[in-house]
Amino acid sequence: MSITSTVMSAPHVLETGRDVRLYARSHPCPNTSGLAPTYLQANLLILPSKYASDFRLLCARNPVPCPLIAESSAPGKWDSIRSYLPGLDGEAILTDVDMRNDAPKYNVYKDSKLVKFGCSNIMDDWTDDHVAFLIGCSFSFESSLTKAGLPPLHIIMKRNVPMYRTSIPLCPAGVFTGSTFVVSMRPYKASDIPSVRNVTRAFSTTHGEPIAWGWDAVKVLCIEDLDSPQWGDVPITQDGVPLGILSGDDELVPVFWGCGVTPQEAVMRTNLQGVIMAHTPGHMLLLDCKDSEIVA
Amino acid sequence: MSITSTVMSAPHVLETGRDVRLYARSHPCPNTSGLAPTYLQANLLILPSKYASDFRLLCARNPVPCPLIAESSAPGKWDSIRSYLPGLDGEAILTDVDMRNDAPKYNVYKDSKLVKFGCSNIMDDWTDDHVAFLIGCSFSFESSLTKAGLPPLHIIMKRNVPMYRTSIPLCPAGVFTGSTFVVSMRPYKASDIPSVRNVTRAFSTTHGEPIAWGWDAVKVLCIEDLDSPQWGDVPITQDGVPLGILSGDDELVPVFWGCGVTPQEAVMRTNLQGVIMAHTPGHMLLLDCKDSEIVA
Structure with missing residues (x-):
């Protein structure tokens, strides 16, 4: 591939x-x-x-x-x-x-x-x-992750972060109905997730801590294919392997954050003139x- | 019954x-x-x-x-x-x-x-x-609904509002992970829902406008049985019929709001000492x- x-x-x-x-x-x-x-x-x-x-x-x-x-x-x-x-x-x-x-x-x-x-x-x-x-x-919080010894994989690989549509509904507001969360994804070792949560928690104005993590989260968010993000680049490991073909036994697991592409998705879902x-x-x-x- | x-x-x-x-x-x-x-x-x-x-x-x-x-x-x-x-x-x-x-x-x-x-x-x-x-x-917004000619059914029937667990995840925060929205439900005519949304929208500190409405919403929220709320009273119409046995063709449809029982549910889902x-x-x-x- x-x-x-x-x-x-x-x-x-x-x-x-x-x-x-x-x-x-x-x-x-x-x-x-x-x-x-x-x-x-x-x-x-x-x-x-x-x-x-x-x-x-x-x-x-x-x-x-x-x-x-x-x-x-x-x-x-x-x-x-x-x-x-x-x-x-x-x-x-x-x-x-x-x-x-x-x-x-x-x-x-x-x-x-x-x-x-x-x-x-x-x-x-x-x-x-x-x-x-x-x-x-x-x-905005990626520098802090790197400083904490937790550099995002897509930065190491000089790629764009992968972003996905999910089934998690937004709370509607006026004309904006029927929208769902968009998420960004950064893979981490399961053992690093507590630290990743701690580092990003303080950045509440830039999405803060993750909203979901682990292979189960892919199902909860109804992401069909981790190797087909709707925006950004396909996530690949440092060995050049697409992350989505890894099973739950592998070292890296996906970690998902709220993503500011969500409003664009809301526009697409709403009939705005x-x-x-x-x-x-x-x-x-x-x-x-x-x-x-x-x-x- | x-x-x-x-x-x-x-x-x-x-x-x-x-x-x-x-x-x-x-x-x-x-x-x-x-x-x-x-x-x-x-x-x-x-x-x-x-x-x-x-x-x-x-x-x-x-x-x-x-x-x-x-x-x-x-x-x-x-x-x-x-x-x-x-x-x-x-x-x-x-x-x-x-x-x-x-x-x-x-x-x-x-x-x-x-x-x-x-x-x-x-x-x-x-x-x-x-x-x-x-x-x-x-x-807190029920008086305003009543004033607008939209009295909640449970008030007319002198009952407690029905409240349900849903599958919609909360965004985790520190120890609070794995929690989901609890919702309250008030049935309305489908044609009244725009007015109901408008009246309650302003009450942002008391849950604001509904998060979902209509019979489809029951599925989206993964509510198993509208006649078996987890808290409050079974919703019944003024004819004494449980709302959940009505089909999608009937006049009243369920309207769901965020509910402040959610934090209690979060406590139950989290291993707090x-x-x-x-x-x-x-x-x-x-x-x-x-x-x-x-x-x-």
């Missing part, structure tokens, strides 16, 4: 969140896992303002897959945000930003159908009525604040 | 939350659905302090079934609370209270096993190390603030 990674090389100068934003503004840019370590990364969802109130409620009711960090300071504003993070104002999170251009890749939905995938900016689709929402991303935009999964908007600033 | 209600008559003088507390302190008292209308009601969970931090996180990660309103102002404090409700301090929520005695009935768990059911107080079991948590209760106490489902602690004070 031949498996190639979707990861391109990033220049070494991208040390800060701002570096990545400015680079992505004018260059093709790889997925952002492992870029500008310790800087927060955010999922983007950009909605017509009539859906903003229901979306805030969706996030409040489902804070693990949809931890709301910030939103546009007013409809139409792509260069300033208001923060929902305690102790950090909008300027501490993000300055010198163009949210229409500073994520490496974007998706565009029209009337809940995907019409553009992986475009480099959304200048033509953004209107004065759009509100951008920033949602926490689990890439108009133009909705988002980052392309794995290609996040980098922020100016650091993981140490959000630890609970 | 003979179905009798578990509801006793309550004296008409119980007009305020404080009235109900003082009455329950020294008298047998019925379930609290419909008592002191418009006053907030709270689920109680009382834990050894070593579990308090994980329980706060469980609530933060699962705000729909576990909306945290307040907790003891310090370990061992049964007469004062600190509030988590914006704009309402502990004294606005609850004064002149003995949380060991002012709910109509209590359950006591030892090492996660139920050892006392429906006792009138927990004076003998409370210690200086216990922390009481107050969790929102959906009885020591004495844990709670109200008996349906027999809530009445508060001093009103539903209009918590509408978002």
Whole structure:
């Protein structure tokens, strides 16, 4: 089986969140896992303002897959945000930003159908009525896992994290009904799971501790095939073996976290009218604040 | 089929939350659905302090079934609370209270096993190390439903609301793993569900809008038998027919909300050591603030 990674090389100068934003503004840019370590990364969802109130409620009711960090300071504003993070104002999170251009890749939905995938900016689709929402991303705690001697396998393998649809329902909110959790997956030794839970627990605004783990969890979440993630790369071990062909007797087991792709999935499941935009999964908007600033 | 209600008559003088507390302190008292209308009601969970931090996180990660309103102002404090409700301090929520005695009935768990059911107080079991948590209760929005011309059936029938275990997992938090949502159920006409959702949506600290509705939801939640609730009374229509024997063609369909019995279920599913106490489902602690004070 031949498996190639979707990861391109990033220049070494991208040390800060701002570096990545400015680079992505004018260059093709790889997925952002492992870029500008310790800087927060955010999922983007950009909605017509009539859906903003229901979306805030969706996030409040489902804070693990949809931890709301910030939103546009007013409809139409792509260069300033208001923060929902305690102790950090909008300027501490993000300055010198163009949210229409500073994520490496974007998706565009029209009337809940995907019409553009992986475009480099959304200048033509953004209107004065759009509100951008920033949602926490689990890439933000990967530096802490690495520091604790628990580097995620996809980082070692220079691949994107695998992401899956599940059957776990979101609590509905207004127009947002019938949606389910999306999860990201990082394999670990079963004996490391308590430490993995402990390290990530403090990052409540970037999905926090895992929602499920072990081979049983694959069934509980109704993931059909671990080797066919809906987003990101197929998970492979350091021996080059796809994780999903391992049995329950093997050393590595899958560990699942809430994933900020969930809101995009909610958009697809809901009959929303108009133009909705988002980052392309794995290609996040980098922020100016650091993981140490959000630890609970 | 003979179905009798578990509801006793309550004296008409119980007009305020404080009235109900003082009455329950020294008298047998019925379930609290419909008592002191418009006053907030709270689920109680009382834990050894070593579990308090994980329980706060469980609530933060699962705000729909576990909306945290307040907790003891310090370990061992049964007469004062600190509030988590914006704009309402502990004294606005609850004064002149003995949380060991002012709910109509209590359950006591030892090492996660139920050892006392429906006792009138927990004076003998409370210690200086216990922390009481107050969790929102959906009885709090029933007055608003009634005012909107949508009185819950169990109130009309003078019965307790039916409550069910489901298969929907809670997001784990520390020691609390392997738990699932408990839901309360109120049947409505399918055509009334949009209004029911709208009325209850604003009550985010008392479970907010429903999490699922319709006959399909019974399957999604893995409720085995609608006529065998795990807590509360069997749901019957005004014709005296158990709701569960109706088919999908009938006028009334089940509507499910997150339920504050969820934390008790989480305690039973988790191997916690020591004495844990709670109200008996349906027999809530009445508060001093009103539903209009918590509408978002």
